[in-house]
Amino acid sequence: MATDYDAPRRNETDDMAEDSLEELKARRNEAQSAVVDVDESDTAESFELPGADLSGEELTVKVLPKQADEFTCSSCFLVIHRSRLAAHHNGQPVCRDCA
Template sequence: MATDYDAPRRRGDEDIETDSLEGLKAAEKAEPDVDDTDDGEIVEPYDVPMADLSGEELSGTVIPRQADEFTCSVCFLVQHRSRIAEKAGDNEYICVDCA
């Protein structure tokens, strides 16, 4: 069977032509509008209790920075010297995470 490649192509009946305004309107009517942003649950606001913690005492030991540790000048976390990415100035270093 010979095929004429210059002839205009025909679309199937189930395909809706969306190249024209009428085709877009038909496609819009075919799909029902579904609002999926509301899941139906009512969300109550969460109130943070205003407890007075000034009389509480923490039970932890504070260990000072060791000789093989540094404080990152960006995130201010104490880390091991193997995590130095770059030097920012005199005794100022930047960790691998912040670099």
């Protein structure tokens, strides 16, 4: 909606007095009738990496238990090497990234 900045300003009380109940209801319905357009082709499953055919790939990851020189950060819950220990907060270890 275009605004004429040269026009004299109106008070809010004038606006409230002049607007009818039907106009107010119509404005409220217009403001609430916003529809979100969701394109189903925008899902992450539809993205393809250029030059990569991963259709027959099976990824395997070896998971190791927490080692003696590692700790679990009480803030981000990542298992991190002791060299990244910043401090103890309430008796719990906190990494440098979270400190």
